[in-house]
Amino acid sequence: MYAPNTISTTDTVDYYNSLFKRLSYYLPKQLHNVGDIKIVVLMPTADGGMPHTRPPNIICYPGQRGVTHGTVNSIINESPSTFVHEVCHVHQRKFSKMWTKLFAEMGWIEWKGELPHKLDNSRRYNPDTIDTPLWIHGSWVPVPIFRDISQPILSEVDIWFYHAVEGYHVKTVPEELMIKGLPHSAYEHPREITAYIISEPEKYSGTDVYHIIRRYIDI
Numbered sequence: 001m002y003a004p005n006t007i008s009t010t011d012t013v014d015y016y017n018s019l020f021k022r023l024s025y026y027l028p029k030q031l032h033n034v035g036d037i038k039i040v041v042l043m044p045t046a047d048g049g050m051p052h053t054r055p056p057n058i059i060c061y062p063g064q065r066g067v068t069h070g071t072v073n074s075i076i077n078e079s080p081s082t083f084v085h086e087v088c089h090v091h092q093r094k095f096s097k098m099w100t101k102l103f104a105e106m107g108w109i110e111w112k113g114e115l116p117h118k119l120d121n122s123r124r125y126n127p128d129t130i131d132t133p134l135w136i137h138g139s140w141v142p143v144p145i146f147r148d149i150s151q152p153i154l155s156e157v158d159i160w161f162y163h164a165v166e167g168y169h170v171k172t173v174p175e176e177l178m179i180k181g182l183p184h185s186a187y188e189h190p191r192e193i194t195a196y197i198i199s200e201p202e203k204y205s206g207t208d209v210y211h212i213i214r215r216y217i218d219i
């Protein structure tokens, strides 16, 4: 089925207080200062069907139910962890200094180097990280790569790891980056790593990164 990638104005939910009541129950208190958030419900096929954010404070939520019964409460109730994950991204944009400090403690700094042409040409940009897309941990720079560059599909992406010193890449998570239980797709960026952990902290409580995050955010 084809559904046009359009924003439904009637189902666009733009609100503040009611959202905050529901959210504050799920959100760690350090994220309560995120401020005004706008939710835009997209058609189910939009943007690979994946929830994401757009600058500065918009959460885009593709989904059939969202479109037809697009209420804030149902979106949050159905998947509070998805919602917390997206709120993290809005917060990361707005309070980038704090997050940069946290990422540094996790071993990540922004990378301003140049990728080999082949990688650069096949990479998928992520609206959640587009202002600072490349970060390095040790010598490793994760890069989201389309599985089929002739038919790029947003959800069909693998994370490759470019070795910035030696100039080669690997397709499995290097041991020094590994966080037990974290899905492969989360390794693309420290914003994703932290959003995954903060939205489902119980899964990661045995990891070092969880404890570093806890110095900043009460998860």
Ligand SMILES: [Zn+2]
Pocket (backbone or CB within 6 Å): 085, 089, 128, 191, 192, 195
């Ligand atoms: Zn994300």
